[in-house]
Amino acid sequence: MKFIQMMDQPVEPGGLVEWSPYTDGGLAHWKADSRPTSHNHEQHLRSAFEYRLRHRREGGRESWLGLAIDFDEPLSIPAIRSTFSMWIDRHEVLRSHVVIWADRLARMTTPPGSVKLKMGKVGWYGEPGPLLDQLSGTFDRATAPLQWPAYIFATVARERSFTLLFAADHSLVDGYSLIMAQHELVSLYGASRRKVPPELPAVGSYVDFSAYQRREADAAGSDHEAIAVWSDFLRDTGGTLPGFELGDDAEAEPDGEQLGQASDAGEHAELTPQGSITAELLDDDQTNRFTAVCSAAGGSLFAGVMAALGAVYADLGGGPVLRCVIPRHTRGDQQWFGALGWFVATVPFRLDSSQAADFGQAIGRATDELRRVRKAANLPFLRVGEILGQDFDFPEPKFVVSFIDLRFAPGNAEADAGRARVLRSHIYSADEVYIWVNRTASGLRISARFPSHGRTHNQVARFLGAFGDFVTAIGDQSTYGKVTRE
Template sequence: MKFIQMMDQPVEPGGLVEWTPYTEGGLGRWTEDSRPTSHNHELHLRGAFEHRLRTQREGGRESWLGLAIEFDEPMSVPAVRATLVGWIDRHEVLRSHVVIWSDRLARMTTGPGTVKLKMGRVGWYSEPAPLLDQLAGNFDRATAPLQWPAYMFATVAREKSFTLLFAGDHSLVDGYSLIMAQHELIALYSAARRRTDHALPAVGSYVDFSAYQRREADAAGADHEAIAVWSDFLHDTGGKLPGFELADGPGEVIAEDNGGDNGDNEHIDGTVSELVPQGSLTSALLDDEQTNRFTAVCSAAGGSLSSGVLAALAAVYAELGGGPILRCVIPRHTRGDQEWFGALGWFVATVPFRLDTTGASDFGQLIDRASDEMRRVRKAGTLPFLRVGEILGQKPGGGGDFPEPKFVVSFIDLRFAPGHAEADAGRARVLRSHNYSGDEVYIWINRTASGLRISARFPAQGRTHNQVGRYLSRFGDFLKQIGDQSTFGSLPASRET
């Protein structure tokens, strides 16, 4: 299943319809909700609010995730409407909104059955480029986190097929949400088309989870186990979260990096220059057989595929002049109970990761070290990043000194999800918005039914852009070389007769 930047894969042309949620009477008829929001959501909202105050505009903060699902049948308008309304009714996070007041956040919620859909026919597109521009632009505008709805749907219908698309601000969804959602939306549409029960299991509410997590985190203090892990990591890095930094390659031409540390391309006088979207990459690293061979090497060393991937990233980082220690931040899901498994929401924590390659005699030793580090830092994910900053006396994202992640590596095995094989074969793909940061490097590595896939975003030009390109190219080669050492699946040599 692809995880791809919206503009990197065309949508087959056809008739575009946009589906916008609304409630009669607007937010004025919603119910005040005493459940507090999550730290992730608060950090995200405050960052968006400060950006608006600083730049006097909403744009340049795109942070949405989405889906594109392909249906090999003519589109039924009533079935699409029933599907989307049913999905909104299943997931309370799509019927809840948080606003920023002067000294606090306030939540409002509306019940199932109150959200309706406005169907707007945009027109027929015969070429993919203008269609993609229209979709991406409207998704950018529709997913601003300070408004409701911060999400929208679209369909592109053709004579014998159609594409269903969704985009939602990151405060509403994460990658796991959308991996599960593609199967859920397909099941809802199929049931609506056939007028049968969808038979999907009930899901929990991210609004409930947010309230629970918030109360638990606010009760934590400096003695929380996560604080020791983060303090050790920040002490080791001089109080900064690591960026991506390699030695320059031979003959490499270095240009000035676009933007600065704030990611908004803001000048000292407060004006904002033209925003430059980050570069992106999506590709297959290994096929299924090659991935199995690499996994066998990891298993023989007592590790897992995820620890092997991190070990390989560290080995290549050291090889290309990044230094003997790989330092990055790793997202971890917080869906600890079954009720959250299929829920929409931002169930993600961040943990610091450090892997020292010094003195490693072979790759198996690096895998062992990576496994130990993953176990050690797991406890850091039990406390939200914003709360960590508050306990350490700093304020992430809001005028404080607490650093924000600049180098992030994610690994997800997608084979647990219902319908994963069909999605990986092209039925569905997870979308992400573009990003304007001048210094962030994000790498996502996913195990799918077809093998190992990679997606990345990084500065669009300059030194880091060149370095990331070299790094990811060498990383793919390294994985193949390690896998080639495995005897997994090898055939016995033929005997002479």
């Protein structure tokens, strides 16, 4: 299943309809909800509010995630309307909104059945380029985090097929949510077409989880196990979150010179969208062989990926220690497994590749580090900063590596074969480097976003190419699955 920037893969042209949620009377008839929001959500909203105050506009800090699902059948308008309505009723996070009031946040929620859908016929598109431009612009505008709804649906219909699209601000969804959502939406649509009840398990509410996590985090103190992990990491980095840097590169232009941007990298208006790539690193057989090497060293595929990144980082001049931030999901209870929401925490990761006798030893070190830092996921980073007494000014991580095994999700094989893909918005940043490595039914996929020009762009491009070569070479050394002939 691809995780891809919206503009990097065309949608087959057809008739575009945008489906906008609304409630009669607007937010005036919603009920006040005493459940507090999560630290993630608060940090996200306050950052968006500060951006609005500085720039007096919403655009330029897009942070939405989305989904595109292809159906090999004609679009049924009644069935798709029913699908969207049932899905909104199923996930309370789509019927809840948080407002910033001076020094506090206030939540409002509306009950199931109260959200309706406005069908807006945009027109027929004969070419993918203008269609993508329209969809991307609509998604950018419709997912601003300070408004409700911060999400929107769209359909592109053709004579014998159609594409369902969805986009939502990151505060409402994460990658796991959308991996599960593609199966949910396919199931809901099929049930609506057959006029039968959908066969889907019950799910919990992210609003409930937010309240639970907030209370747990606010009750934590300096003795929480996550504090020791983060304190050690921040001492090592001088109190800052690490960035991606391979060292001096005389042939690369300095970051920003080709962008015509202001000296302040935070001035999004002066930046161009980041560059991005999506590719298949290894097929299924190659991934199995690479995984066998990891297992023989006592580690997982995740540990092997991190060890490989560390080895390549050192080889290309980044130094013997790889430092980054890793997202870890917080779906610790079965009720959250299929819930829509932002169930993600960040943990620090540090891997010292110096004096490693071989790649197996590097895998062992990565395994130990992943085990050591996972306890840091039990406390949101914003709360960590509060306890440590440091004003991080709502920092965004600069160098992030994510790993997800998608094979657990219902319908993953069909999605990976091309039925569905997870979408992400373009991002404006001069220094962020995000890398996603996913194990799918077909193998190992990589997706990344990074500065579109300059030194970091060139360094990341070299780094990702070398990483692909490295994991391929390691897998080729394995005898797993190879047939020997006498």
